[in-house]
Amino acid sequence: KNEVEQSPQNLTAQEGEFITINCSYSVGISALHWLQQHPGGGIVSLFMLSSGKKKHGRLIATINIQEKHSSLHITASHPRDSAVYICAVSRGNQFYFGTGTSLTVIP
Amino acid sequence: KAGVTQTPRYLIKTRGQQVTLSCSPISGHRSVSWYQQTPGQGLQFLFEYFSETQRNKGNFPGRFSGRQFSNSRSEMNVSTLELGDSALYLCASSLDTLGANVLTFGAGSRLTVL
Numbered sequence A: 001k002n003e004v005e006q007s008p009q010n011l012t013a014q015e016g017e018f019i020t021i022n023c024s025y026s027v028g029i030s031a032l033h034w035l036q037q038h039p040g041g042g043i044v045s046l047f048m049l050s051s052g053k054k055k056h057g058r059l060i061a062t063i064n065i066q067e068k069h070s071s072l073h074i075t076a077s078h079p080r081d082s083a084v085y086i087c088a089v090s091r092g093n094q095f096y097f098g099t100g101t102s103l104t105v106i107p
Numbered sequence B: 001k002a003g004v005t006q007t008p009r010y011l012i013k014t015r016g017q018q019v020t021l022s023c024s025p026i027s028g029h030r031s032v033s034w035y036q037q038t039p040g041q042g043l044q045f046l047f048e049y050f051s052e053t054q055r056n057k058g059n060f061p062g063r064f065s066g067r068q069f070s071n072s073r074s075e076m077n078v079s080t081l082e083l084g085d086s087a088l089y090l091c092a093s094s095l096d097t098l099g100a101n102v103l104t105f106g107a108g109s110r111l112t113v114l
Helices: none
Strands: A004-007 A010-014 A019-025 A031-037 A043-049 A052-056 A059-064 A069-074 A083-091 A094-097 A101-106 B005-007 B010-013 B019-024 B031-038 B042-050 B053-057 B064-068 B074-078 B087-094 B109-113
Touching (some): A004 A083, A010 A019, A019 A031, A019 A101, A031 A069, A043 A059, A043 A069, A069 A083, B019 B109, B031 B074, B042 B064
Parallel strands (some): A010 A101
Antiparallel strands (some): A004 A019, A019 A069, A031 A043, A031 A083, A052 A059, A083 A094, A083 A101, B031 B087, B042 B053, B064 B074, B087 B109
């Protein structure tokens, strides 16, 4: 059983749509990270959360510690948002990753 | 400010050989962590080094090892390479504790084992 589950696995959206990617985890955590990976491999850290909500431009990340759930929202999606989005959690001395959500935004 | 630098970017080895990958963190970052990414297993945590000491370790065999130097640069080594070791190896640096600080990733080293 994976410690971190993401949904959906694949997502196609029209430019301008509001997008939500979900992440559920089964262990107690010290922090949750949302990462973005573009084709070619480079990974960028978007958010690190331990509670509440964070916003950066068109991206919003929320976390509910009691429900062990986090969401990443993209408002007014754009083709340049096309990437794989990965949820990761840190717990003690370990770091666990979700399998990623592949997002394609069509112009 | 320079980012995280990984070398080499691409390399090809044959089974049984060993490989050493290098990671130079952002100046001032003391933690360097390593990850393996494969199509089948996704991203997996290998280990973390902080102040020249291995602080955390993922579930990988002893063929995977690493070290950190006094300038925080880190190397990872894989001995007796197997075909399944073909992967993108990523390192990330952070100011302090793994997981409680934002990570900055390098571009990765893509290893192909023939």
